[in-house]
Amino acid sequence: MTITLIDHAVPHISTVPANKGQYVELFVRERNGTPLGAGSRRAVLMLHGRSIPALAGFDLQYKTYGWADALAEAGYDVFVMDLQGSGRSPRPRMEDPCNVNPALHESLLKPNPLAGKRTPSYPFQLNNAQSDWDELNTVVEYILQLRGVEAGISFIGWSAAAFTMGPYAAKHSDVVRDLFLLAPIFPPAGRTDPPTTLPAPGFPTNLLTRKGLVDTWDKETLCDGQRESAMVDVVWDALMDNDPIGRTWGNPPAYPEGVNRFRNALWWGWNNTTVGSSLLGSGSGPQVCIVYGEHDLTANSTNSDPLLTFSVPALYEAIPGSGKMLIKVACAGHSMPWERQHTNLHKLSKRWLKNQIFGGVGMGVYTMDEQGVLTRVP
Secondary structure (H helix, E strand, O other): OOOEEEEEEEEEEOOOHHHOOOEEEEEEEEEEOOOOOOOOOOEEEEEOOOOOOHHHHHOOOOOOOOHHHHHHHOOOEEEEEOOOOOOOOOOOOOOOOOOEOOOOOHHHHOOOOOOOOOOOOOOEOOOEHHHHHHHHHHHHHHHHHHHOOOOOEEEEEEHHHHHHHHHHHHHOOOOEEEEEEEOOOOOOOOOOOOOOOOOOEOOOEEEEEHHHHHHHHHHOOOOOOOOOOOHHHHHHHHHHHOOOOHHHOOOOOOOOOOEEEEEOOEOOOOOHHHHHOOOOOOOOOOEEEEEEEOOOOOOOEOOOOHHHOEOHHHHHHHOOOOOEEEEEEOOOOOOHHHOOOHHHHHHHHHHHHHHOOEOOEOOEEEEEOOOOOEEEOO
16 A cells, blocks of 8 residues: 655644744644545544654654554554644744753753753743644644545544543534544543633743653563663654754753753643533544553652642543543553554554444453453453
8 A cells, every 4th residue: 555645734823822823834744545546534633742742652663663654554544743832843932942941951951052040031831721722623624624534533642632632522523533542641630721821830841851751661661571672762863853953952971862842731621520521422422442551650640739640540430421442551651652562552543443343342441461452341
């Protein structure tokens, strides 16, 4: 099968407070796998999480790790998008290195590119829930018009993409066919409404070092062979390929590899209350498949701040309809797309897109072993 690769610059009027009202172009990569002569088209839209840009997460060109490739080869039009502040979409207010968290990140940038302590030129958070929903909506409408999709778009989101895709799918069942969430971030007691004042005080730019990536990933790598030895370098190279400015920041010898810049966003509308009152999983709303690794300490964590307490099973319980699946994957963590279980993850997503049930397996709670076998949990 021939897969056509097209990079789109999607026109959008920004609602991010830092560049509100400005014309921008959102980055979207398409891998078009629709067979010639197909009577109808199926479109899949993939959205990144908090710190990993779309191409590094979904379009990793290394061995069999390209998730978008796998879906395109199965006959879908696959689109992966970057929200503003991530990857190849615009990054307003993020080019100034003083606009980082001074308590955590300023020391990483002295003396390159910061000569000394500086006051942030934009002391606010960058994106928010509404601006993310607006950008997602622009891309959805673009795809519908571009490809003439009649049956709705299937959503695939990883990690914090749940904050954007979840509420959007709940309100737009006319265009969202179904929802596949990998390791979704879900705070049961999260914010229901936006703060009184936007933008909220803070800073627009977070930084991730290679060491920070490794330290977090290692805590969730608890099985023999869970991750190929080369994957840290492969992933870091992909992150740097999507951030040519971040590649030049940092101080040898401590941080010679550069830093990954990612947006500091403020989300609301994704908690027990909002999900419980939605149509998710019902006959009138999108059906939902939730997948997570058994060693995921990122999407399952407790904190003294309820806004930072996350639970994947709690999201499953909060969805009111019966059209939902929860699958816990053995020998996998939050970074499953870069781990050995990525092949079974690809298979799961393809089977879900095909018919939303897996060879006679119905909705409910399951575990999946290292061979990809599903076992129902009573």
